[in-house]
Amino acid sequence: MELKHIQNYVQANKQRFLDELFELLRIPSVSADPKFKADVLRTAEAVKEKLVAAGADKVEVCPTKGFPIVYGEKIIDPKLPTVLVYGHYDVQPPDPLDLWTSGPFEPVIQKTALHPEGAIFARGSCDDKGQVYMHVKAFEYMMKNNCLPCNVKFMIEGEEEVGSSNLGIYCEQNKEKLKADVILISDTGIIANDVPAITVGLRGLSYVEVEVTGPNRDLHSGLYGGAVANPINILCEMIAKMKDENNHITIPGFYDDVEELSAEDRAEMNRAPFSLDEYKKALNLGDIHGEKSYTTIERTSIRPTLDVNGIWGGYTGEGAKTVIASKAYAKISMRLVPHQDNDKITKMFQNYFESVAPKSVKVKVTPHHGGDPVVTPTNSVAYKAASTAMEETFGKKPIPIRSGGSVPIVALFKTVLGVDSVLMGFGLDSDAIHSPNEHYGVFNYLKGIETIPLFFKYYAEMSAK
Numbered sequence: 350m351e352l353k354h355i356q357n358y359v360q361a362n363k364q365r366f367l368d369e370l371f372e373l374l375r376i377p378s379v380s381a382d383p384k385f386k387a388d389v390l391r392t393a394e395a396v397k398e399k400l401v402a403a404g405a406d407k408v409e410v411c412p413t414k415g416f417p418i419v420y421g422e423k424i425i426d427p428k429l430p431t432v433l434v435y436g437h438y439d440v441q442p443p444d445p446l447d448l449w450t451s452g453p454f455e456p457v458i459q460k461t462a463l464h465p466e467g468a469i470f471a472r473g474s475c476d477d478k479g480q481v482y483m484h485v486k487a488f489e490y491m492m493k494n495n496c497l498p499c500n501v502k503f504m505i506e507g508e509e510e511v512g513s514s515n516l517g518i519y520c521e522q523n524k525e526k527l528k529a530d531v532i533l534i535s536d537t538g539i540i541a542n543d544v545p546a547i548t549v550g551l552r553g554l555s556y557v558e559v560e561v562t563g564p565n566r567d568l569h570s571g572l573y574g575g576a577v578a579n580p581i582n583i584l585c586e587m588i589a590k591m592k593d594e595n596n597h598i599t600i601p602g603f604y605d606d607v608e609e610l611s612a613e614d615r616a617e618m619n620r621a622p623f624s625l626d627e628y629k630k631a632l633n634l635g636d637i638h639g640e641k642s643y644t645t646i647e648r649t650s651i652r653p654t655l656d657v658n659g660i661w662g663g664y665t666g667e668g669a670k671t672v673i674a675s676k677a678y679a680k681i682s683m684r685l686v687p688h689q690d691n692d693k694i695t696k697m698f699q700n701y702f703e704s705v706a707p708k709s710v711k712v713k714v715t716p717h718h719g720g721d722p723v724v725t726p727t728n729s730v731a732y733k734a735a736s737t738a739m740e741e742t743f744g745k746k747p748i749p750i751r752s753g754g755s756v757p758i759v760a761l762f763k764t765v766l767g768v769d770s771v772l773m774g775f776g777l778d779s780d781a782i783h784s785p786n787e788h789y790g791v792f793n794y795l796k797g798i799e800t801i802p803l804f805f806k807y808y809a810e811m812s813a814k
Contacts (some may be wrong), residue, residue, distance in 0.1 A: 350491075350494075350496045350498070350802055350803070350806045352741055352742065352799065352803065353692060354494070354782075355490060355555075355798075355802055355803070356799055357797070358490050358493075358494070358726065359490075359795050359798050359799055361654050362486075362805075363795065365526065366482075366486050366794075366795070366798065367458075367474075367791070367794075368471070368481065368766055369482070369486075370456075370474075370478065370479060370482045371456045371469075371471075372395070373395055373396070373438070373473075373478050373482065373572055374454065374469070374471040374472070374474060374478055374479075375398075375454055375455070375471075376391055376392045376395065376454070377443075377453075377454045377472070378386050378391075378392035378438055378439050378440050378473070378507065379439070379440055379441070379442050379443070379472075379497065379510075380415075380416055380439035380440075380443055380477065380507055380508055380509075380511045381441070381510060381511050384443055384726070389416050389438075389439055389507050390416070390417070390702075392438045392439075392507070393410050393416065393417045393419050393438060393507055394410060396419045396438050396481075396505050397409070397410050397419050397421070398483070399485050400419065400421040400485060400488075400503055401421070403485050403486070403488050403489040404423065404489065405421035405422060405423055405488070405503060406422055406423055406424070407420070407421060407422050408420070408421035409421075411519065412517035412688055413508075413518065413519055414514075414515050414518075415507075415508050415511075415514060415515045416439065416506070416507030416515075416529055417507060418504060418505065418506045418507070418515075418516070418519055418674055419438070419503070419505040419506075419507075420502070420504055420505075420526070421502070421503040421645075422500070422501065422502040422503065423488070423492070423497060423500065423501050424500045425497055425499070425500055426449070426500070427500070429498075429499045429500055429809065430499045430500065430530040430531070430614040430809060430812045431499065431500035431501070431502060431528065431529040431530050432499060432500070432501050432529060432530070432531055432532075432805065432808065433501075433502045433503075433504060433527060433529035433531070433532045433533070433768070434484045434488075434501060434502065434503045434504070434505075434532075434533050434534075434763070435504050435505070435506075435533070435534050435758065435770075436477050436480065436484065436504065436505050436506075436534065436535065436536065436592060436605055437477050437481070437506050437507065437508075437509035437510070437513075437536070438477075438478060438505055438506070438507055438508050439506075439507045439508060439511070440472050440473035440476070440477075440478070440482065440510060441476070441782075441783045442566045443471075443630050443751070443785070444604070445779075445785060446785075448785035448786070449785045449786055450470070450786055452472060452727070453472040453785075453787075454471060454472060455721070456469055456470065456471035456473070456474065457469075457470050457471075457543055458470070458791065459645075459788070461464060461775060461788070463541075463542070463779055463790070464542075464788070464790040464791070464792065464793075465752035466790070466791050466792050467790070467791045468780075468788040468789060468790045468791065469788060469789045469790075469791065469794065470786060470787070470788045471787065471788075471801070472787055473733060473787070474780075474787055474789035475538075475685075475776040475780040475782050475787060475788065475789035475793075476536065476776070476780075476782035476783070476787065477509070477535070477536045479789040479794055480536060480774060480775060480776065480789075480797065481505055481535070481812075482533065482633050482794075483535060483775070483794060483797035483798050483801060484503070484533075484801055485751035486798045487797070487798050487800075487801035487802050487805075488501060488503075488801075490798070490802055490804065491802050495804070496777070496806075497805065497811040498805050498808075498809035498810075499805060499808065499812070501805070502527065502529060504527065504640075509536075509758070510718075511561055511718065511803065512717065512718025512719075512757070513757060513758050513761070514716070514718065516758055516762050517759065517765060520676075520761065520762070520765045521765055524765070524766065527766055529768055530731075530768070530807035530812070531729075531730075531731040531768060531769060531770070531771060531808070532677040532759075532762050532768050532769070532770040532771070533731075533770070533771055533773065533801075533804065534754045534759070534770050534771070534773070534774070534800075535622075535757065535772075535773055535774045535775060535797060536750065536756055536772070536774055537551075537754070537772045537773075537774030537776070538619060538752075538758070538775065538776035538777055538778060538780070539747070539754055539774070539793075540622055540640065540750065540776045540779065541622065541757060541777065542790065542793065543743070543745075543747065544622050544635035544745075544746065544776070545739045545740075545743040545746075545748070546621075546747050546748045546749070546750045547724075547732065547735055547736060547739065547747045547748075547749055547750070547772060548749075548750055548772035548774060549652075549724060549725050549726075549727055549732075549749045549750065549751060549772070550687075550722070550723070550724045550725070550750075550751030550752065551722060551723050551751070551752050551755055551756050551759060551772070552653070552654075552682070552684040552685055552686055552722050552752070552753055552754065552755050552756060553649070553684065553685035553686070553689060553691050553719070553720050553721045553722035553723075553755055553756060554682060554684060554691060554718070554719050554720050554758065555682070555683040555685060555691045555694045555695045555698065555716075555719045555756040555758070556658075556680070556681070556682045556683075556716070556717040556718055556719060557680070557681050557695060557698060557699070557714055557715065557716050557717060558678065558679070558680050558681075558714075558715045558717060559584070559678065559679050559680075559681060559712065559713070559714050559715075560676060560678050560712065560713040560715070560762070561580040561583055561584045561676065561677045561678075561710050561711075561712050562580060562675060562676050562710060563577060563578045563579065563583070563585070563673070563675060563676070563709065563710050564577055564673065564675055564714075566675050566677065567663075567672045567673065567674055567675050568672060568673040568675075569671065569672065569673075570671040570672055570673050571671060571683055573673055574673060577673060577709075578707065578709035578710050579673045579674070580662060580673075580674055580675065580676055580677035580767050581604050581662045581663055581677040582709055583677070583706070583707065583709070583710050584660070584662070584677040584678075584679060585660075587702065587705050587706060587712075588679065588681075589658075590705050591655055591701075592655065595638045595640065595641035595642075596638070596639055596641060597640060597641070598653065598654075598655050598683075599701075600655075600697050600698060600701040601697070601701060602697055603653070603694065603697060603758050604653070606688045606689050606690070606693075607653060607686055607688075607689060608651075608686060608687040608688055610651055615647060616652075618646060618647065618650070618651070618751070619646055619647070621646060621748055622691055623645070623748060623770045624643060625637065628645065631779060634808050636762070639652075639713050640652055649753035650750070650751040650752065650753050651686055651751060652672070652686065653683060653684055653685050653689060654682075654683060654684040655681065655682075655683045656681070656682055656684075657679050657680070657681055658680045658681065658682050659678075659679065659680040660679040660680075661677070661678050661679075662674045662677030662678055663675055663677070670771070680717075682697075684753065684755065685700065685721070685722050686722050687722045687723075687724055688722075689721075689722060690721060691719035691720055692718075692719070695716045695719060699714040699716075702714055711811065713808050718757070718813075719757070720755055720756075720757020720758070720760060720761070721757070721760040722755075722760070723756075723759045723760045723763070723771055724751075725759070725770060725771065725772065726769060727749050729769060729771070730808065730811045730812055731769065731771040731808060732771055733765055733807075733811060734747075734770050734771075734804050734807035734808035734811050735747075735773045735804050737801035737803075737807045738773075738800050738801075738804040738806075738807055739773070739800055741795060741800075741803055742799050742800045743796070752772075756772070757798075759772070773800070773801075773804065775793040775794070775796055775797040775800075776789060776793060777790070777793070
């Protein structure tokens with residue numbers, strides 16, 4: 350299995366690889382919105398068809414209490430190591446639609462400053478359909494050229510964007526079926542197209558929804574204003590109390606379990622290529638904002654956060670309606686770092702939120718999904734194989750990085766299946782995942798297809814030694 354041979358195959362099939370991915374991207378598999386249920390199920394069937402076409406055996410759409418998991422495998426020799434490929438076929442809602450330059454489910458290729466060869470604009474292009482499909486096409490290459498060096502299993506789920514609530518149950522019930530030596534995931538990214546990276550740390554997540562209730566109905570703001578608590582005002586005041594003047598989270602005990610890195614480790618982390626000016630320019634910011642005494646790289650990787658993801662209440666239609674709303678709501682997420690526990694943090698948040706509420710309102714906290722932070726080893730055979738593969742295709746050794754995002758299933762896999770994951774993603778932070786105009790570079794898509802077979806090659810060789 351030589352790189353040049355892989356590259357020739359990829360170039361010869363480039364248009365087909367893009368066309369097939371576009372077919373998947375056109376299906377609006379939004380797991381969070383019930384109106385897309387049929388589309389999510391249709392995507393699962395489409396993924397099954399693609400795995401069968403690529404050469405997988407025992408491909409099935411496995412039902413859960415929510416959306417199904419697509420499973421497939423190719424066992425060439427039980428004595429050889431097994432790689433379990435994980436990914437997800439569901440996507441985030443595309444809203445707000447008016448901010449897209451093209452239809453979110455009408456994939457097009459457009460050139461950008463960071464993707465001069467073109468990028469695929471569509472919801473799910475990077476997160477995670479494009480990155481999942483790299484594995485399908487890499488597997489196709491190995492099957493058609495009779496060079497699959499070890500066993501492979503696929504587990505592609507449809508609920509990652511809503512918390513993977515049924516994945517743990519599936520894993521518990523199918524431990525033998527899912528037995529593997531390593532889990533390979535491409536749901537992360539690299540630093541730049543000329544600076545490869547492998548993610549070795551992920552933040553955890555605690556996600557809650559809060560409700561503040563004042564009067565038993567909406568009131569006339571002239572007749573009652575100044576005499577009755579306004580839930581929207583109160584909610585804003587409560588949220589403001591969650592951080593101090595240094596952007597330090599004020600929830601008692603919040604930082605008790607936070608891992609504090611040494612000065613040496615922080616210095617090493619900040620050696621990664623990063624331009625603050627370019628960062629601000631890309632986001633059209635006058636200045637950055639965050640926890641005092643930490644750099645931007647540190648704030649987005651080794652420090653916990655608390656952010657309001659949505660807030661609403663009262664009248665938001667056209668024109669004016671002078672009311673004091675009965676209720677106000679917010680969705681709040683907290684990104685967690687080793688060794689914070691998401692259940693513990695959720696309870697801390699609930700206790701604090703209730704404690705800062707005045708008697709003039711009632712509050713309710715509803716926990717949604719969460720996950721624990723994780724750090725993966727850099728001395729494992731799998732990491733070394735991924736590093737060697739990326740060094741060969743990119744021409745330089747990848748940098749181990751900690752990501753600000755969360756992939757809660759990595760901790761779940763370690764707990765339930767007892768297997769470490771290697772996070773070999775190919776996206777860029779600027780690819781606007783979860784945002785309007787999500788995109789994924791054609792370069793990155795094809796580079797993934799080139800690199801994945803080499804991971805299998807080196808993982809098999811290194812495991813044998």
